[in-house]
Amino acid sequence: MKTNTHPGAQAPRPNRAKDTSKKIAAGAGATGARGAKDTESALQAELRPGQSIELLKALHILTRDGRLNQDSRRKLKQVEHLVQFIEKQMAELTPHGAELTLADHGAGKSYLGFILYDLCLKASGSGRVFGIETRPELVERSRALARQLGFARMDFLNISAADSAHHAALPERIDVVTALHACDTATDDAIAFGLEKHAQAMVLVPCCQAELAASLRQSKALQLARTPLAELWRHPLHTREMGSQLTNVLRCLYLESQGYSVTVTELVGWEHSLKNELIIARWTGQKKRSAAERLKALLAEFGLQTLLPVRYPRLVEAEPSV
């Protein structure tokens, strides 16, 4: 497993926000036609060619009169930074089917899907984005926005990540799976989906994780008696952090055991968020047996074996038939 070596992590697109923020502020202060023109040209300098201003307004990244404020600029830069990683993956792929397909789990307001579509798929006239989200109002809103913008190759499904792998509205194969801060075990469900759909790439930024911490908590007394390592998760805050850390380690091992190469890096620009771990998995077809063994050994070490059939079912060996 590589750590902090993703080339994009070293060389993100130059952040033009700093350079142009003064100009935008100046434009905001100026009056009349000149002020509007200054604001417009400063804004254009922050955006990519052809980027939809209407979309950015609808996502409240731009204000109604087309300005960026500090918060929205940060959000735009964050999403665009992630889009660069995904764009790079997409550029290297040959779609399985007629066009490249991408499924975004825990899509929320679908910032990521919309901006990806706008920047990477719109102009080419090919490629389809599926947003998977449990909150119906967000799904409805995204559908309406896609209609309004004429983004015809975007579909939004009001289903859970856990139900997505076998849902009839989704194709048999999906090229790219993303999950940006998909809550709790939705990231695991996105991974299961990606494995089922033979995804060529998965881009995951995990969110808070409670499942494993709950199991660690349950067996804490036993583990403390057994090994001094249990000190690592004795205090509740440490239990939570250890749970998250261990969950992501297990996810990486699982992906490696299923034929993916894995890069773990930091999502630069999200430093104010604790949840800025970016996991990029690329299908190589080389299933690492050692990763499967390590994963099982870790589960045993932490007293978490019950999670094996639940989260890592592909590692459960078939019972020998009698």
Ligand SMILES: C[S@@+](CC[C@H](N)C(=O)[O-])C[C@H]1O[C@@H](n2cnc3c(N)ncnc32)[C@H](O)[C@@H]1O
């Ligand atoms: C923290 S938000 C992130 C939204 C979006 N990805 C972003 O970064 O702006 C998590 C979203 O995942 C949705 N969600 C939570 N559990 C889910 C599940 N099991 N399946 C699908 N969506 C889920 C929530 O409703 C919420 O909209």
